[in-house]
Amino acid sequence: MTPQQKYFLIMERQGFFTWGDVYTPSTLAVPREAPKGSRISRLNSRKLGRTLHVLSTPERVFTQLALHHPALLDLHEQKMLWPVTACNPLYGHPLTREAFPAPMPGTLEIAEAIGFKHYEIVLSLPDGHRERTAFPYQGDLLLYLVRTDGTPYAINWTVKDEGLSFGERRRSQAKTPVQQRIDREHAVLRARLETQYYAGAGIQTVQVSMDMLEPTVIANLDLLFPMHGLPSTLDAGVLDEFSIEVQKAVLSGEPTAQLAIRYGRRWGSLNQFIARIYQDIWERKLPVSLFHPILIDHPLVVGKTDLLLELRSLFGGAAL
Template sequence: MDKRKQRNERIVARQGGFAWGMAYVPAIKATREEGPRGSRLSQIWSTALGRYIHLLSRAERTFAHLALYNPYLFDLHEQRMLSPFTTVHPLHGHPRALGMSLPNLLGTVDILRDGHPVYYRRDDGESSYPVPDLFVGDLLLFLQYPDSRPYCVNWNIKGDKGDFSEQRRSDLKSLESQRKHQLKAVRRQQTEREYYAAAGIRTLELSPEYIDLNVRQNLNFLHKWQGHPFDPEAAIAGDFDAEVQEAVSAGTRISEIVVRYASKWGTRDQFLGRIFQSIWYRKLQVDLFRPLLIDRPFSPQTRDVLIEYRDIYAEVSL
């Protein structure tokens, strides 16, 4: 079977219906068989969504952590197909969107018309004919803040902001090839923006340099602890949490508290995990714009990540 046909049929089979939460299957999985050649593939577990998130680059992983850190995110669709033909809004049929009037998505064929990329398909006993190729997006966020309606935000992600203006930017190429790759890149970004804009969904073009380096590193580290088990009973956990909070407020190290509790009621990793989970779930608020070092005092939060980067979560530009 033709590889392009096989790829597209697999994508349509996975994404032709409606699926949210644990039932969602990305158009492209982060596996050696499906991932783009040379890409940095990763699968990260989300306790909140109950499934692995499939990511095709380090930049996608950075922004997946940022998306999952927001407690008002109720779903995340990575590697979501852009339908070639007009289709319903991503929230259509979701229980949270009952009663909402949701505009349709505009198909990529309607946007690009004669300029839409195609591949040629040949069925048994038939001559070949053109079929629209499929585009795949990066991260589609589903958000709902208190006392507000649910909405989506689309994140289009590249490793460097310059990659939005030219495909294969690091390749050696002629001026003519460079011009073609620049036109393709601009057309590709515009297509995705128009596709989602028809349904009232905002698209942002994002790259890691937009996010503070310490924030990126801290969220990557904290996410790994999100599901770490904690066995001690609730009373011990409550006392431990209170002491850690006091230490953060007083500007003293938490390492001594961890050692003391671990020597009596568990292991060091259990109590470290308790701290890092509390930070990830925003119960213990520390400054994520500074390094998190267990042998140094944690700084109380003065800048909230969700406030500093609130524009990229917003339904409309702030």
């Protein structure tokens, strides 16, 4: 795909989005579009009712973390940063009380102010003319959450594998001191560009990286998310009764797998009862710690630090 084709594809997907439409990210997690060497994933979210396209392992993990938060209203991955002044991402949202929330400043204006060379391409127009234009940058994850008073707000996550990667582009590659200096300057200015872009509309930007999370937390998110949307053919009343018994078992220190086996013998569909355990943990119906391995054939750990409370600053302090 040429830069011109990519430019028009991004504009087609992002240029006319309004709330109520099905969101389409700038870049889809498919080999033809994703950056070479990226670890793409497509996540089916029951909460949002669509497939999310993420372009790296850290993006996958933090998308799952965001979807785990009960205050999350929506999430826009690979969202375009407008080169020119544009509407606030919350403009037109049904919960927004402001008729005209603060607009977004264009990245061209910000780049000029901070001394950053904005990426540009040359477009070949139908009339034969060629025109130089700014190519839009993309963010990673833009979260939409709701406050306790019912008003929505947005928070922008920029995502890396390690915290040090925010300070240097292509940090793992061998390079000369001159190239290293160039890559460090580029990373710092690119981060400042995005931060100021969202700050102009009153939206906080938070840098998140995989090394902020314990390996056990990552493993638990990877375990729980695929289970959260599995359909069930069992009677809803039976599953609700099972969930009540599971909660009692968790609080009394009984392995929940034994309970699932008993219900499976009576009603069949053992796998659906096992999935229900994971779904109740995902939906925070069970006070299970995500800082410890979730092993349903062992007593589950409860009463420890709540993951979302521990990481509440990443969500702008959103209530649970």
